Amino acid sequence: MSKSWGPHDIGGQEGGPIDLSEHDTAHWEWQIDAMVRLSLSKGLISDFAELRDGIEHLTQEDYDSCTYYERWAKSLAYTLVSRGVVSEQQLADKIDAVRARQEAQGLA
Amino acid sequence: MSTPLFSVGQQVRIADRTPPVHHRVPAYAKGQVGVIERVCKLHGEPEKFIRGDGKPAQRLYRVRIPQSGLWQGYDGTAGDDLDIEIFEHWLEPTE
Numbered sequence: 001m002s003k004s005w006g007p008h009d010i011g012g013q014e015g016g017p018i019d020l021s022e023h024d025t026a027h028w029e030w031q032i033d034a035m036v037r038l039s040l041s042k043g044l045i046s047d048f049a050e051l052r053d054g055i056e057h058l059t060q061e062d063y064d065s066c067t068y069y070e071r072w073a074k075s076l077a078y079t080l081v082s083r084g085v086v087s088e089q090q091l092a093d094k095i096d097a098v099r100a101r102q103e104a105q106g107l108a
Numbered sequence: 109m110s111t112p113l114f115s116v117g118q119q120v121r122i123a124d125r126t127p128p129v130h131h132r133v134p135a136y137a138k139g140q141v142g143v144i145e146r147v148c149k150l151h152g153e154p155e156k157f158i159r160g161d162g163k164p165a166q167r168l169y170r171v172r173i174p175q176s177g178l179w180q181g182y183d184g185t186a187g188d189d190l191d192i193e194i195f196e197h198w199l200e201p202t203e
Contacts, residue, residue, distance in 0.1 A: 049154035053130035
């Protein structure tokens with residue numbers, strides 16, 4: 001659809017069956033939710049619309065393969081880096097540190 | 109407070125454009141003709157403040173579009189409408 005803006009803009013298109021199964025919110029998903037709300041309340045990001053914009057800039061492949069909070073996480077990381085709150089290097093270092101910790105705990 | 113450009117009952121067309129930034133007009137509504145159902149309040153408009161141009165308040169309208177005009181072969185109840193809230197700068201008069 002030529003008028004479509006981003007991978008989310010699919011209103012009216014054939015969408016296939018809807019997954020109605022219940023699922024619990026994982027601890028990391030609450031953490032992402034908390035980070036989003038803290039970033040808003042501390043003024044690090046201006047508005048939910050800014051995060052929406054980040055989500056809508058995901059590639060179709062990323063958008064389709066990510067869950068709800070994975071999209072939030074990607075958008076928050078992108079927004080905080082582009083606003084200079086954290087650097088790409090700091091983010092990469094933290095991801096490495098968390099991965100190493102999880103591997104040490106046998107979680108990854 | 110700015111004076112509304114459009115009034116209840118007026119026919120309008122929703123602009124057919126796709127700015128590369130979060131905007132609150134779905135693809136299916138672009139280029140559609142509807143009628144102003146009500147004049148809403150002013151709200152912060154996302155396209156500008158995402159670009160870093162502050163958060164100017166813009167007039168919102170509720171626009172009523174017949175479902176039969178939106179979807180090819182619509183076979184729901186006759187007279188079904190879609191009401192959708194659209195910012196003023198997305199609306200143009202049809203005449």
